[in-house]
Every structure is written in structure tokens, then in C-alpha cells.
Amino acid sequence: MFRKAGVVALSAGLLLTAGATGVMAGGSPDWAGPPDWAGGPGGPPDNGNGNQKVENVIYMIPDGFNADYATNYRMYKDEEAVWDEHMKGMFTTYSADSSITDSAAAGTAMATGEKTDNGVIGLNPEGNELETILEASADEGMASGLVATSTITHATPASFASHVEDRNNETAIAPQLLAGEVDVLLGGGKNNFLPESEGGNQETDNLIAQAEEQGYELVETQDALLDSEIDIEDGEKLLGLFADDALAPEMHRDNTEEPSLAEMTESAIGNLEQDDDGFFLMVEGSQIDWAGHANDAAWAMQDTEAFEAAVEEAIEFAEDDGETLVVVGGDHETGGMTVGAGENADMNVNPSVLKDVTATGDHMASELNDDRSNVNEVIETYTNFELSEAEAQTIQQADDAALAINTIIGDQALIGWTSTNHTGVDIPVYAYGPQADKFTGYLDNTDLPKIMAGALGVELGE
Numbered sequence: 265m266f267r268k269a270g271v272v273a274l275s276a277g278l279l280l281t282a283g284a285t286g287v288m289a290g291g292s293p294d295w296a297g298p299p300d301w302a303g304g305p306g307g308p309p310d311n312g313n314g315n316q317k318v319e320n321v322i323y324m325i326p327d328g329f330n331a332d333y334a335t336n337y338r339m340y341k342d343e344e345a346v347w348d349e350h351m352k353g354m355f356t357t358y359s360a361d362s363s364i365t366d367s368a369a370a371g372t373a374m375a376t377g378e379k380t381d382n383g384v385i386g387l388n389p390e391g392n393e394l395e396t397i398l399e400a401s402a403d404e405g406m407a408s409g410l411v412a413t414s415t416i417t418h419a420t421p422a423s424f425a426s427h428v429e430d431r432n433n434e435t436a437i438a439p440q441l442l443a444g445e446v447d448v449l450l451g452g453g454k455n456n457f458l459p460e461s462e463g464g465n466q467e468t469d470n471l472i473a474q475a476e477e478q479g480y481e482l483v484e485t486q487d488a489l490l491d492s493e494i495d496i497e498d499g500e501k502l503l504g505l506f507a508d509d510a511l512a513p514e515m516h517r518d519n520t521e522e523p524s525l526a527e528m529t530e531s532a533i534g535n536l537e538q539d540d541d542g543f544f545l546m547v548e549g550s551q552i553d554w555a556g557h558a559n560d561a562a563w564a565m566q567d568t569e570a571f572e573a574a575v576e577e578a579i580e581f582a583e584d585d586g587e588t589l590v591v592v593g594g595d596h597e598t599g600g601m602t603v604g605a606g607e608n609a610d611m612n613v614n615p616s617v618l619k620d621v622t623a624t625g626d627h628m629a630s631e632l633n634d635d636r637s638n639v640n641e642v643i644e645t646y647t648n649f650e651l652s653e654a655e656a657q658t659i660q661q662a663d664d665a666a667l668a669i670n671t672i673i674g675d676q677a678l679i680g681w682t683s684t685n686h687t688g689v690d691i692p693v694y695a696y697g698p699q700a701d702k703f704t705g706y707l708d709n710t711d712l713p714k715i716m717a718g719a720l721g722v723e724l725g726e
């Protein structure tokens with residue numbers, strides 16, 4: 265016994281030494297070390313036990329975000345993210361016809377509790393309509409809202425209030441969102457609501473005019489959104505379409521009149537909370553996924569930061585309200601992001617260098633001249649890096665200049681990528697508020713809306 269204990273103590277000593285060295289090498293981040301409640305009596309913080317009443321659900325979906333993004337983001341920020349302490353479990357994401365899901369099948373699973381084929385929205389593989397958690401909540405008289413930084417007709421928001429065989433058919437999704445009478449719709453994609461005669465994608469219908477007849481107030485700028493106030497109990501609704509297509513990536517948003525994701529979230533909550541029957545709100549950080557497809561680590565971190573500000577709005581409201589359940593979970597991982605890359609003899613990561621990147625790789629590539637001879641100038645305009653001669657040449661000769669730029673910036677941060685598409689890895693779920701602990705453990709993406717429905721006391725799939 266004594267000998268064994270000695271070995272354990274020795275191993276622990278070695279581990280502590282190694283750990284201490286590691287922390288010194290990488291600097292000593294504030295978030296390192298155990299959470300406040302660890303080791304003490306009483307268990308986790310009192311934010312989710314029992315069967316307390318849930319009046320409202322705020323479902324926050326960072327598209328493409330997984331534990332790899334969470335770790336890099338914590339180091340980027342150099343402290344815990346708002347969701348870290350609310351980590352509950354992990355869930356699988358495979359679709360009905362593929363081990364790797366797209367956002368349509370994932371959104372459908374997370375909205376309806378049923379798996380479907382990739383590309384399909386709100387229908388099962390046989391083509392039958394599936395009821396969504398938003399629709400089930402609305403049936404009980406609750407208010408509802410959808411917020412996104414993509415077009416509002418994009419796969420994830422569409423999965424909560426429309427039913428189409430092909431996610432690309434956004435002109436068919438738009439009228440369904442309005443017919444579903446979602447009380448608050450905020451995002452991009454104005455063109456999907458306007459007729460061709462006005463530069464839009466609808467053949468002849470002007471859905472914005474129809475929406476206004478239905479009681480929607482239209483807002484198109486950040487200022488108009490911040491000034492808007494609707495009376496939900498009186499049947500007023502809010503339609504915010506802030507761009508013809510998607511909103512700008514977070515790092516370019518300042519050059520626009522578009523609101524931030526946090527401002528849209530705050531506005532949605534402020535309007536929806538007036539409904540006496542409670543509300544269901546879905547908020548998507550849409551472009552984390554696009555950053556992942558582009559292998560653009562700076563875009564990924566800065567859009568995660570914007571998403572975190574939106575989650576802070578939701579949790580702040582939930583803390584005051586006491587009857588609001590906030591659930592945060594990505595729909596799948598994108599890009600196979602790594603924490604650490606290359607030979608990396610120092611075994612380090614360096615995401616904070618991404619704070620000084622002020623444009624996406626796509627944007628930088630668009631500013632290259634025909635022979636790409638201005639590559640150094642472009643990179644120095646939008647980053648703090650100076651390219652080596654070899655790196656400049658790599659970008660000049662690359663088939664895909666944006667991908668080459670993003671790879672070189674990722675190398676600086678020691679963030680790697682293994683795919684330009686989605687991956688099939690399990691996803692963490694975070695929850696705060698009454699009944700948050702029901703998300704504990706090993707889950708499937710179809711479990712999430714079922715747990716929400718149970719917590720709200722609404723019947724899903726009737």
C-alpha cells in the first residue's frame with residue numbers, strides 16, 4: 265500500500281511539474297485551474313436542477329462550432345467563454361442518409377427531433393412534414409422568433425418554420441416563414457422576399473408588401489432595429505432584413521448599417537418577452553460554419569466572439585427572468601479545426617494573433633491584382649504579419665489564393681484544418697436555466713428539441 269501510494273504521489277508530482285512548465289511556456293491564462301465549485305460541497309452551481317417551470321426557450325446555434333473552436337476561442341480570448349461553465353453533455357449529429365450531416369438535416373433534427381436526409385428541411389426521408397419545436401410552441405400560444413446572420417431563409421433558421429425538399433429553394437422557404445407567422449424574423453436575404461421586377465428572386469410576389477399587410481413592421485438598418493418596438497400581444501410582428509443576401513462577416517460589419525447578432529438577439533428577446541404565454545427563440549451564429557469551410561481561423565474566432573456577445577444577452581435575460589432555458593449547441597463541426605498544427609515542437613497555440621486580422625481571406629484575395637504582385641501590401645494592410653518570400657510565392661502560385669492566405673494565417677496561430685467541409689465529430693451542448701441538467705450526458709441531436717418540448721410542456725410531433 266505504502267509503495268503504491270508513493271508511486272502515485274511521484275506521478276502526481278511529475279504531472280504537476282509538467283503542467284507548471286506548460287503554463288509558464290504559454291503564459292498563465294486566467295481561466296486555467298478548477299472552477300470555483302470544484303472540490304467543495306454542493307456540486308455544480310444552482311442553475312439547472314429539478315423540474316422548475318420553463319416559460320421561455322432560447323436556442324442558440326453556432327453553426328459549425330465544436331469543442332475545437334471552443335478551446336481555440338478560450339485561448340484567443342484568454343479567459344473562459346460565457347458558455348464554458350454551462351457545459352452539460354455531447355451529442356451525435358449523423359443524418360438519415362450520411363455519417364456527416366449538412367445544416368438542413370442537422371437543423372431538422374434539432375428542430376423536430378427526427379432525422380432526415382442531407383439537404384432536406386422539415387420533412388422526413390419519405391417527404392412527410394415534421395412538426396418543429398417552434399410550431400409546437402406557437403400552437404400553445406407562445407411567441408416565436410428566428411435570428412441569423414445568413415439569409416433568414418438559410419438552412420438552419422428555415423428548419424424551424426418551413427418544409428421543403430431542397431434547402432436551396434429559398435424562394436419557397438420565404439413565404440412559409442411568413443405563413444408560419446413567426447413573430448420576429450431578423451437576418452439577411454431581402455432578395456428572397458422581393459420580385460424580380462425589384463431585383464429580387466421571387467418570380468412575381470412581393471412578400472415584403474404581403475408581410476406588411478399581415479402586421480409585420482419592416483426594419484432594414486441597425487438604427488431602425490434599435491428604434492423599433494412592436495406590440496406582440498396586439499398581433500404586431502417584426503421583419504428585419506438587413507442585407508440583400510447574407511449579412512457581412514463580423515470583421516466587416518462596421519462598414520455597414522447592419523446590426524450585430526447581439527443587437528438582433530436583444531431586440532428579439534425584448535419584443536418576445538411581452539407575450540404572456542412565453543416564447544421560443546432560435547438564434548444562429550451562421551458564419552462560423554462559413555469560416556470553417558474557408559479554413560479562415562480569424563473569421564471563425566471573430567464570428568464566435570460576436571456569437572458569444574449574443575449568448576451573453578440571452579443569459580443575462582435568463583438570469584433576471586428565472587424561467588428561461590438557454591441552450592447552446594452547434595449543428596455539426598466544420599473544417600476539422602485543430603488546436604495546434606504542424607510539427608509544433610513547442611507544443612503551443614497562438615490564436616490571439618488573430619485579433620489583429622481585419623478582413624477575411626476571401627476579402628484579401630479579392631484585393632490581389634492580376635499577377636498578385638501586391639500580395640505583401642494586401643497582407644500587411646489587414647494583418648500584423650509580414651510574409652516570408654516563400655509564403656508570398658505560395659499565395660501567388662496557389663489555385664485558391666484565399667485558401668492559401670488562410671492557411672498561412674492559421675499557421676501563425678498554430679491552428680490547423682483537415683477538411684473544407686463538415687466533419688462527423690460529436691458536439692458539446694451547453695445549457696443554463698431551469699431544467700438545464702436534462703441535457704447532461706451522451707445525447708443525439710434529435711434529443712435536444714424533445715428535451716425542450718418536455719421542459720416547456722408542449723407536445724412535439726402531434
Ligand SMILES: [Zn+2]
Pocket residue numbers: 328367553554557598686
Ligand atoms: Zn456548412
